[in-house]
Amino acid sequence: MTPGELKRALKARQFPSLLLLYGEERFFLEETLEKLLKLVVPSESSDFNYNLFHGKTARGSEVYDVARTFPVFSSLRLVVVRDVQLLPAAELDKLLPYLQDPVAETVLVLTADKIDGRRKFYQQFKKRGTLVEFKKYYDNQIPAFVKDRAGQNGITFAEPAMALFCKRVGSNLQEIAGELDKLTTYLGDRTVVDVADVQTIVSDTRVDSVFELTDAIGRQDSKRALSLLNRLLADGTAPLVVLAMLARHFRQMWKAHYLLEQRLGKKEVAKGIGINPYFLDGLLQQVRVFPAARYQGIFEQMLEVDLALKSSGAHASALLEQMVLGICQQDQGI
Structure with missing residues (x-):
């Protein structure tokens, strides 16, 4: 059943x-x-x-x-x-x-x-x-869950607000239900959630910072990238979690780059990388910054850092800083 x-x-x-x-x-x-x-x-x-x-x-x-x-x-x-x-x-x-x-x-x-x-x-x-x-929900199933749950609460989302909400809450359904309850209370007599409501009530600095960090790396803005990295670590995010989030983000970008080369439409690209089309535009902006030739080097650096974090006594933040600087400088031939 x-x-x-x-x-x-x-x-x-x-x-x-x-x-x-x-x-x-x-x-x-x-x-x-x-x-x-x-x-x-x-x-x-x-x-x-x-x-x-x-x-x-x-x-x-x-x-x-x-x-x-x-x-x-x-x-x-x-x-x-x-x-x-x-x-x-x-x-x-x-x-x-x-x-x-x-x-x-x-x-x-x-x-x-x-x-x-x-x-x-x-x-x-x-x-x-x-x-x-009860199977674990995939990322691309979350918007449908949010829409259904919001409907039970008597509220709906403007499309940009839905995109931001899903980006910030992640895939933990218990947390999503809790955030929706908070939003419902905050709205009062209003029934439509806009971007400002989500920005006020729902926060996930880790997701936002990882996206911003990737963007800074793509622009070779090493100063900004290091600042964002240190913010994540200062907020208590474990080094291996930071690395895993970056690796996941770059894997999605690499796969999106490949699918775009096959001349697939946005819906097919989103399905191929396992995310909802709501999230695709921002990701594609970053994809255009990274030439295909860069990804192999990026993943090699991430693998080296992963092994070092798990096996050596080196300072975790120093390893991650070195990796971020290395990726930023890759196109500059340094």
Whole structure:
């Protein structure tokens, strides 16, 4: 079952007796759990009909006994086992008999980051229960999520505001939902978010600084580039994170350069590098500054710094400064 199918089933008050929620996208998983609790167990009876276990400390026999207990003053009981992947195999196998004969009045929900499909328990669960995987969202899926979530809050974005918001918030859905709630409160009676609203409420100096740093490097403005690099480090961004963000940005530029040479349109270029077209124009402005011949040298320097950061006792900021200066001076033949 897909997350969308499960959402429709819950809306129709159709609750699977055996449900396994798993995957990297914790936001939707947690949201689904919260919805199940509200729908399956009314607040006035939750003390009697809601049981929560944790995989690290749970005992299979105890979960089995509770799941077989009939609800009190309610039609359903909800039993949740969080992080079931931490439950030892021997304890997990104690639930196998329950899979063969689940109680109709119990909704047994298991959650996990990932599952081992080779285990007998999961093979049996797949045959008799419902599995729903929550996959991690890609960057190019974020604008659709923002638009949908904003609509639930009763607000919409002007197109430039959407581009800036998505650029600043990253891909953590929990953080995105939080920033949207703050924006909604800030707007008051207004319903349309503009650029000024995003600039006021949402900030991500790391993303902005990395983009500005790349721009400064492209213009061989070493003074500006070093200033931006030191700002990132002073703000507490780890050196390896700075390097990873730069490497990701330059990989996108290199791939965009190649796709442009194939005479592809903007939509195809954006799809090819895995970003939303909202973000493309700014990236392409930087792509035009960097000749194709520069990228190999840039990545070689980044690889050297990566190895040095992980293996030597050299000062991290000095290594990054040297790399930035090297990239800035590459076209100047220094």
